[in-house]
Amino acid sequence: MLGRSEKPVELAQGATHSIIACSGVRKSFGAIEVLKGVDLEVTRGEVVCIIGPSGGGKSTFLRTLNGLETADAGHIRVDTIELPGTHRDILQVRREVGMVFQSFNLFPHMTVRRNVALGPIRARGLSKAEANERAERLLARVHIFDQADKYPPQLSGGQQQRVAIARALAMEPKVLLFDEPTSALDPEMVQEVLEVMKELAHSGITMVVVTHEMGFAREVADRVVFMADGNIVYVAPPKEFFTNPGEPRLRSFLSKVL
């Protein structure tokens, strides 16, 4: 079952400090500076949505949070682990930070169950039986239990993305990152994925979501971040963010997408 009561102790302990803290994060690809010194803190249990124009650095920033991209400068702390760090630190961060990709990236040669169980077996030391049990529990949680023995290419996009969410949850991460999770989906499948994400948000998991779904951000986010030209331009709770933004660039962006 979903519910905030699942981890009361952890939430109470963590309420005092942030689970993610970034300062001055910079990243260049060749001559192009994609991130120009990004600062952001995320509190335990918080849902942060990042929106902004394409090429603004949203995805790159998200990918620095689990070490898929290495920042050229600046500091990132995830829970107690600092990046940049050793090889071991990066593995550790990735085990604490789950990621859901735009293009699902499920492993096509494994069953759905194996996709979800793989991480716990290889990186958490669970037995096959324990991992399969966990996988089935999580597949039920994303309403896709009956597809456990199929292979990803046999599923619809929406189903694949829900499996990908279960796969990320299987590591029992402290934070979940979503990189435009609904952008590659056919329109009729967007809702089923957003529904699952809403349920997760209400269960108290910390989430950082890069998205173009303004409705989702407005409804679910605790804070919304506007990112453009490699910087965080504006941060506010959704109500203020969408109704009365003080930032002209955000206003012009919203007028185009809403």
Added chain:
Amino acid sequence: MAFDMRVVWDCLPLLLGGVWLTVVVSLCALAVGALIGLVVCAGTMLGRGVVYRLCIAYVSLFRTLPETVLIFWLYYCIPLVLDHRPTAFHSAVIALAIPAAAYFAEIFRAGIESVPRGQVEAARAMGLSPVWVLWDVIAPQAIRTMIPPILGLSTIVIKNSALVSVIGVEELFYRATVYANQTFHYVEVLTSAAVLFFLLILPLSVLVQLRERRLLTRSR
């Protein structure tokens, strides 16, 4: 002229013995070639500086050198250069393996590069160590795409194995030419050899076609 089936039956035991050696030479050459190819592939994908350049050079050199030249060179020049005389069998295996390795290296590289980047990222994002990323995600998908070209390369190596008759390895084609020269039944004996090569390679090329069709119809 008449095609004398009796000659075919007479030479068949001798030729079948040759088929055995053809298979052994080819399999050894493929095994050694795959091993060298793996090293060269690692060098082109992970190597830096001299190692990288050497491996690239290996691939381009041995894909352009005629096998016959290599066979003669190894058999006749190695004793002069190294003061060691390899057997005809060893020379044959190595001469076939060296160019096969160049193709293997390219097949391995292409197979690994055919695995979408997102697959590796997803595995890394789960916190899998590089060994598991390779074992669970890259290798199974890469090997599937490698199978048709490896089967194709195997047919080429089997065909090229007829070339080692020039240094006296008594494989199928060597035995056929010797028998034909002695009996003057060129048509019967050489045709028999051709049919045996065909029967040896046919299953492989059918397999290639089946695998390729499966790869094409497999959706991602």
